[in-house]
Amino acid sequence: MGAANGAGEIVVLLGSPGVGKGTQGVRLGRDLGWAHVSTGDLLRAALEEGTALGTEAARYMDAGELVPDDVIVDLVREHLAAMSPGRGVVFDGFPRTVPQARALDRVLSGAGRSVSRVCLLEAREEVLVKRISGRRSSPNGRVYNVHFDPPMRDGVCDETGEPLIHRADDRPDTVRARLSVHREVTGPLVGFYEARGLLARVDGEGDIEAVYRALRAAVLG
Ligand code: AP5
Numbered sequence: 001m002g003a004a005n006g007a008g009e010i011v012v013l014l015g016s017p018g019v020g021k022g023t024q025g026v027r028l029g030r031d032l033g034w035a036h037v038s039t040g041d042l043l044r045a046a047l048e049e050g051t052a053l054g055t056e057a058a059r060y061m062d063a064g065e066l067v068p069d070d071v072i073v074d075l076v077r078e079h080l081a082a083m084s085p086g087r088g089v090v091f092d093g094f095p096r097t098v099p100q101a102r103a104l105d106r107v108l109s110g111a112g113r114s115v116s117r118v119c120l121l122e123a124r125e126e127v128l129v130k131r132i133s134g135r136r137s138s139p140n141g142r143v144y145n146v147h148f149d150p151p152m153r154d155g156v157c158d159e160t161g162e163p164l165i166h167r168a169d170d171r172p173d174t175v176r177a178r179l180s181v182h183r184e185v186t187g188p189l190v191g192f193y194e195a196r197g198l199l200a201r202v203d204g205e206g207d208i209e210a211v212y213r214a215l216r217a218a219v220l221g
Helices: 021-032 039-048 052-062 069-081 098-110 125-133 172-194 208-220
Strands: 010-014 035-038 089-092 117-122 135-137 143-145 199-203
Touching: 010 021, 010 172, 021 035, 021 089, 021 143, 021 208, 035 039, 035 069, 039 052, 039 069, 039 089, 052 069, 069 098, 098 172, 117 208, 125 135, 125 172, 172 199, 199 208
Parallel strands: 010 089, 010 117, 035 089, 117 199
Antiparallel strands: 135 143
């Protein structure tokens, strides 16, 4: 089921807010030469650019709610169309609903491709809340943590020297809303992919290295 050599694989990372999808997805993409596609990052980039889509999406993101499926699917479709055909992809934060998963299938089948593996990163809620409270993000997608993975210089990205950002949706009330949306709306996706024999569960509670080793093995195994 997993990739033999990584060419053309489509991997989906599933899991609660703060579990490490971004941290691991960026690394997996660099390691295997795949594109890392985070819908959260695409939406934040649209907001930063001041597009209508970004402004509209921010209303949902600030409330910890999901952005409507049609908006997300269009965004992903455009992004994939601009990518070299056949490149491996690791999706982070997409799909997040069963309708998004079905839409992804349709988009991929148009290109003769399909999802090859879905990795569910798992951690207890108290671990997630502590991780999110310490998160600081670089505009280039690299994620740090003041408790577990600090930058060399306080508040500054090691790779680009840019100031690190404390995400607007990491306020405690918004985090609670995001965790609850994940349980109720994204939870059913686990059964959807399990029924297709695509799901691998990965313990997300170890340190970043240990989780990466387990994830890589699940993707390539
Ligand atoms: P998005 O940006 O996707 O956020 P999320 O899913 O809530 O996930 P996070 O980014 O919070 O967590 P993560 O799992 O990536 O963890 P990270 O690696 O950063 O989405 C934001 C919003 O956009 C959504 O709420 C929604 O409104 C909208 N949206 C996005 N996609 C959508 C879609 N498909 N449909 C509809 N709406 C959508 O790690 C967290 C912290 O922990 C970091 O500081 C990291 O350094 C640290 N850390 C990671 N792993 C470890 C470890 N093993 N040990 C210790 N610390 C660790």
